[in-house]
Amino acid sequence: MAQLTVDIIRARVEEDWTRIVEVLNRKIALQSISAKGITAEHMKRSAEFVAEQLREVGVDANVVQSHNPDGTPGAWEVTGSKIVDPGAPTVLLYAHHDVQPVPDESAWRTDPFVGTEIDGRLYGRGAADDGGGIAIHCGALKALGDELGVNIKVFIEGEEEMGSPSFIPFIESHRDEFAADVIIVADSGNWSADIPSLTTSLRGNTDIDVTIKALEHPVHSGQFGGPILDANTLAAILIASMYDANGDLAVPGIVAEDPIGGLQRDLDEATVREDSGALASYRFAGTGSLAARMWTKPSVTVIGFDAHPVEGSFNVISPQTTFRLSLRTSPNQRPEEAQEALAAFLVEHAPFGAEVSVKRGENGMGWAMDPNAEATKDALAAMQEAFGVTPINKGEGGSIPFIPELQRIFPAAQVLVTGPEDPKANAHSPNESISLPGLKNNVITEALLLAKLAQ
Structure with a gap:
């Protein structure tokens, strides 16, 4: 795998770029709103589309319906694998294919279900959360092709925006299928479109x-x-x-x-004020860094x-x-x-x-990354190579309870939380978008990371 330099991978992603964006546009058009029924036909179509895209990049993917804890039918999930060598490390790739509703289309500057490019950003519901995560996984696997050096397992969830009620029962009943050395959860984001980040922690x-x-x-x-x-x-x-x-x-x-792994850069107070809509007269409560107050x-x-x-x-x-x-x-x-x-x-x-x-x-439960894990070091190195700048890690003040549950079920696995979003992504809000240059670098990052994990 040593011959897979960042320049080689970047060239492959550039060559594949039109397809990657088209996959994202088609995903946006599917209107995969789980709030309209996780068991509904439109969610099954969404899962089948994702499975089809994974098959095109070499994953043996299937659509499976989960069951809720009470035994009733649950979400349409996508599972799959690509085994290259039983002795190689195994990586589980996670994303979700359901999206948030659009309660007021008039609040959007574009049609929320037609991918629309404006000034280097692609607008549409699910463009970032989490169509971007699916695009990253598919793009990275395509870039590596037959030179993939790790075994891949895939879980693309169909009810993340509904609180994942059947997530844990589904994982528990498929432990062998999902057991991995490293788990990459592509459902978070970067410091900015130009500066990559690992998500270091989540509050409970x-x-x-x-x-x-x-x-x-x-x-x-x-x-x-x-x-x-x-x-x-x-x-x-x-x-x-x-x-x-x-x-x-x-x-x-x-x-x-304190922030997990140390604080590399504090949050900018002016930006937090603008993003939150805080009145000019309001003084932020608490002491210490803004990052600690909002993350840990x-x-x-x-x-x-x-x-x-x-x-x-x-x-x-x-x-x-x-x-x-x-x-x-x-x-x-x-x-x-x-x-x-x-x-x-x-x-x-x-x-x-x-x-x-x-x-x-x-x-x-909350979650904290292991800053000293080998996978963490590989991910940070891959980010720096792909983006050309030093990563700035960040925590999240919100909660994603399934991540600590994954860590509980697979205690030996190293968990990395990455993702396609940036502060302008507006996930869950009107005018959701993804930075296309940022997405391209995220694809390159994951391909480089998978190559490093194989060594």
Whole structure:
């Protein structure tokens, strides 16, 4: 494999480029919206299309319907393999073929289901998430051809945008088919279209419903207001008690971490402000790097609150209320541990002796890359060769629970999280797009990485 230089691979990808973009355009046109039914015919067509593209690059690919934990029919999945040498390393390539809905086509500058190139970017639903991941896998395998030096296994999922309910049962029942030395999850993104990244970490997630009660029934605010605070005010006091004066979450037992593998470059505050729509007067909460605050420190968000709407309100002291908290946990903390710590804190800090009860929700584990793994070093070297610049690794503040589950099921595997997105990709939003020069370099990167893993 030593003869496969970056120049050779780049030339092969250039020669194949028209086909790669055409595959992506055809994938966009399929409208593979899993929210319209993961078992539906349009999702089966999408899976069959992906399987066909994989067969064209040498993978023995099949379409299989999964089953949900309750035994009902699940998503249409694409599995496959290309075994070149039983003694060679095995790499599992992951992507997903389902896409997000388009609730308002008028918010798009192009037809969301017609791939449209504007200024070096290809617009269309699923262009980046995760048609780009499928294009990367297919393009890299085509570039290597008969010189592929690793065994390939493939899993292209059909329900990632729906929370992957049948993912784990499907993997568990196909352990032998998916067992690998390295797993490449092509469903994340780069620092920018020009600067590549490995995703170093993902936060976990847990949620709880908190009910705070002060009265047995509503009472008049004029008659009893003063010594008796309404439940909404008590809830506000309780929520505020989770934070210190700097706005850092200060709940004992909830862990804060530094960026995994060290921080190469902090996030730009002006960019974060612009991307988030923060008011100029708003001062960001918390201390330390923005990267740590968004990637590896815990955060709590009130995502639901039961309160009487302003319209139709009247002078009554609310006796009780319920609010829902979503806690993003540090990558390495068990979410159930953080959930218990948060629940205990809120019960213990009930203001003015109010009654606080907690209903626990679901948990999703975070994930942290092994920065010292050989596969990690190979991936970073491949990125630098393909893009011509030093990679800047980054974490993600969100959660992808199936990645730690993959690591649990295959503990010996080295997991790499890569992907086609960049900050302008607008995945899940109107005007989703992918940088075509960035995609080309991503294809070259994966081909180089597979070549390195074979050595």
